[in-house]
Amino acid sequence: MGYYFAKFESFGSFAPKKILTNQDLEKIVDTTDEWIRTRTGMVERHIASPEEAASDLAYQAAINAIEASKVRYKEIEMIIVATISPDHPFPSTSCIVQKKLGLKNIPAFDISAGCTGFIYACDIGRQYIENGTVNNILIIGVEVLTKITNWNDRNTCVLFGDASGACVMSRAEPSDISRIIDSKIDADGSQGEFLIQAAGGSRLPASAETVAANQHTVYMEGNRIFKNAVKSMYASSDELLRRNNLSGVDIDWIIPHQANMRIIEALAEKMRVPMSKVIVNIHKYGNTSSATIPLALDESIRSKKIRRGDIILLTSFGAGLTWGSILARY
Ligand code: UT7
Numbered sequence: 424m425g426y427y428f429a430k431f432e433s434f435g436s437f438a439p440k441k442i443l444t445n446q447d448l449e450k451i452v453d454t455t456d457e458w459i460r461t462r463t464g465m466v467e468r469h470i471a472s473p474e475e476a477a478s479d480l481a482y483q484a485a486i487n488a489i490e491a492s493k494v495r496y497k498e499i500e501m502i503i504v505a506t507i508s509p510d511h512p513f514p515s516t517s518c519i520v521q522k523k524l525g526l527k528n529i530p531a532f533d534i535s536a537g538c539t540g541f542i543y544a545c546d547i548g549r550q551y552i553e554n555g556t557v558n559n560i561l562i563i564g565v566e567v568l569t570k571i572t573n574w575n576d577r578n579t580c581v582l583f584g585d586a587s588g589a590c591v592m593s594r595a596e597p598s599d600i601s602r603i604i605d606s607k608i609d610a611d612g613s614q615g616e617f618l619i620q621a622a623g624g625s626r627l628p629a630s631a632e633t634v635a636a637n638q639h640t641v642y643m644e645g646n647r648i649f650k651n652a653v654k655s656m657y658a659s660s661d662e663l664l665r666r667n668n669l670s671g672v673d674i675d676w677i678i679p680h681q682a683n684m685r686i687i688e689a690l691a692e693k694m695r696v697p698m699s700k701v702i703v704n705i706h707k708y709g710n711t712s713s714a715t716i717p718l719a720l721d722e723s724i725r726s727k728k729i730r731r732g733d734i735i736l737l738t739s740f741g742a743g744l745t746w747g748s749i750l751a752r753y
Pocket of ligand 1: 459
């Protein structure tokens, strides 16, 4: 516990214009609208143009989040970007976003935690605010996974979309009702090979062979990940509730990672929370990895579904394997 409390000051998001429907995918691989809808809940997803990279999407979400806040650009003291589809292996996408925003002399770094990236970044960010080091942090979850998708693999290519979501996290004033109550992040590296972009790093540097073998694209053993997803998101969410003497009935909204409608429904059932309290937008965006949670939060806040003072539980699961949850009063 630090000296101060951190709060979610504002959110912003962005999705590229182009939409790819299930019917469009039927023309690309051996799949059907019916399979995709019933197995995942997805109907359409947004796809970045050849010119759009992670930092372009991140920049738009960042502007939307800052404009929705009381914080001025020059009051941002740190940038954290969660992504597994950065502009380049280095420099970090956060440094590119910093340049685009015209911000100087503040730390900027990326977090790689798969679909749990935004939760990891928020967990890290709150430490800096709670110990009094900084007052305002820009945290972004951004993904352009369609750039590293194998469009011949029906097991994965129907699942992903591109988007970004951002928040300004600020120090809560004593009079603020908003605050981050608790958070928990976790990992199990022993199962990393089930969800991986195998090549392009120092283990398998880029070569004609790695390109020919499609090793620069996402590989996923979906059903192995599925089982872990429900178990892990439930475990961390349940622990957060327990150690704060809360239960499912105290939660106004669960904002889960949007990877699969069946995972979301199984989690809600295990937590004894009705689906009417669960934020779902998977039908519109597919799985946008580290962007799903801030994107869903931004949409729900702008449509006045989520209001100041509501108790929200964010929970995610992804490559690593990683998972984690955040409990907050918005
Ligand atoms: O976001 C990060 C974490 N990721 C996740 O949490 C994803 C978790 N996993 C999932 O959401 C699901 O496992 C998937 C949606 C990826 C797959 O659903 P599933 O019910 O686990 O299907 P499966 O992989 O066990 O495949 C069932 C069948 C197979 O056919 P056979 O072998 O039974 O004949 C697949 O070949 O469905 C087939 N299949 C497809 N059929 C039509 C796989 N993909 C498709 C497709 N269209 N796109």
